[in-house]
Amino acid sequence: MATAVRTLLLITASSPEIQRVRRRRVLNFQQITMPYLAAFVPPRWTVIHVDEVVRPVDFGLRVDLVAITFHTPSAPHAYAIADQFRQQGTPVVLGGPHVTLMPDEAQAHADVIFAGAAESHWPQFLREFEAGRHRQRYSSTEPPTLEDVPIARKDLFHRRDHTAGVLFATRGCPHHCDFCTLPVMYQSRVRKRPVEAVADEYGSFPGKVIILWDDNIASDMEYAKSLFRALAPHRKWWSSQASIHAAQDDEFLELAARSGCKQLFIGLESISQASLNEVQKPFNRVSDYARAIERIHSHGIAVQAGVVFGFDNDEPAIFAKTLDFLEATGVQNATFNILTPFPGTRLYHRFEAEGRILTRDWSKYNSRADVVFRPRRMSSEELLAGYEYANHRFYSWRSVCKRLSRSPVGLPWTLPLNLAYGFASSLARFQT
Ligand code: SF4
The missing domain is CATH 3.20.20.70 (Aldolase class I)
Known part of the structure; x- marks a missing residue:
């Protein structure tokens, strides 16, 4: 039996305030976290990546799961995005530097959080999510080896x-x-x-x-x-x-x-x-x-x-x-x-x-x-x-x-x- 295709929306969050500050820098280099994490996603998923430095989030997108990464200055903005998707009934995963630093705060805005290096548990989480038995928190106390990592998409x-x-x-x-x-x-x-x-x-x-x-x-x-x-x-x-x-x-x-x-x-x-x-x-x-x-x-x-x-x-x-x-x-x-x-x-x-x-x-x-x-x-x-x-x-x-x-x-x-x-x-x- 064929497995249904699911859609994952990855968001590199960047608040309007931080974009105003960063626009002064002219050079905003590509962030690699989400293209890298996408490389771990099985092909039965369709992956969309919205980088807010390039385009805004479309809340009308019909997706099965949203995952958001962000740094501290974009945290309130990322939480607002997460809250809106959750109100619409879409489960939200939060990860990245601020979540690792403040996991309990982030948990209040997410169905699932990743504290620490997300790649340790990301493939396991996706399997568990598909089976409907995922956890609320995945913590990596031991950062994973980089011996065999895939190439970012x-x-x-x-x-x-x-x-x-x-x-x-x-x-x-x-x-x-x-x-x-x-x-x-x-x-x-x-x-x-x-x-x-x-x-x-x-x-x-x-x-x-x-x-x-x-x-x-x-x-x-x-x-x-x-x-x-x-x-x-x-x-x-x-x-x-x-x-x-x-x-x-x-x-x-x-x-x-x-x-x-x-x-x-x-x-x-x-x-x-x-x-x-x-x-x-x-x-x-x-x-x-x-x-x-x-x-x-x-x-x-x-x-x-x-x-x-x-x-x-x-x-x-x-x-x-x-x-x-x-x-x-x-x-x-x-x-x-x-x-x-x-x-x-x-x-x-x-x-x-x-x-x-x-x-x-x-x-x-x-x-x-x-x-x-x-x-x-x-x-x-x-x-x-x-x-x-x-x-x-x-x-x-x-x-x-x-x-x-x-x-x-x-x-x-x-x-x-x-x-x-x-x-x-x-x-x-x-x-x-
Ligand atoms: S811990 Fe390492 S990366 Fe951080 S400021 Fe010190 S030398 Fe730089």
Whole structure:
């Protein structure tokens, strides 16, 4: 007897507020969670993926099951979507970072929740759902192996993000920074896909520019080096995220460059050593930063600096000092964030114990437009103004010319990114 075809609607939720904030970034890279999860779904299901960055959810769609993934700032919006589908009689599954951090809260808006890495129980859940005997909660205490994972479904990539494709080689990071959600989500474990499988998927994208969506591509140096050797023959360009350890190993940098690495996002976080120590990131040594950036540059790799403002040791002077440093070292790109104590993190628990959490309206946990805690050595207004100042100064023509004129990295990579971010920064100023 033939099994009836069922329809699954996957939603990558993004609230209107977060889209307004992110629109300033111009470059919104394809999120891989749902196309990856779709690859686990048996062929007897029809799968639709709505990425809210691209198009809105159509509540008139007739589907058998809805699954929604979201980050903290989109949580209230995702709950509203879930509530509406459930009112219409469609069962809803919730998963993703915020659900893992706040499972009990999410449970109130769902028939089923996934806490932790969803792929551990996802195929089992679908079988149980079809048989009408699924559970309300699937928790993965032990993140699953990535030894034999399927390739994400490219037909469900919907964003036009100027890249040829996105994929991941590893998941997780071994470090324990207080403000980061990864140690909570993955218990500081790092999982790795087989190198050959990653290289095959990487080579399967027809275009040139690839994003490796790894949390920290430098979390296992020997694995990374094997991976770079396998990627090199494909002669593509790639970019990924790495901890500062990437800059401490010349062989890593050399192999990365030879395999087509054009840019590394490095979480510098702060140029204040006291601030780094305060959030358990003491392995970032500010005194070594300039040399680290120089070493990365010497291999023809651009640096995108991840910078956070608002640590307890940050004073109002931190903004100008940070910009002076980034310009002096010729950093090609930077992403600035307002410190945000995401629920479940050690930082959140500390601020909560100190009575410094100003709001639990998760839509304000966007790291870019709102300050959600009481800073120690400046006001919320000063923090917000300093963040805006950093964006505007970094992507001003004066700063772009200063940084890129001394850049050892080719303009075909660095200039378009600076123009895109600079345009976004001007747009933000125009809108505010
Ligand atoms: S090094 Fe980066 S990814 Fe790893 S725990 Fe710290 S902030 Fe998170």
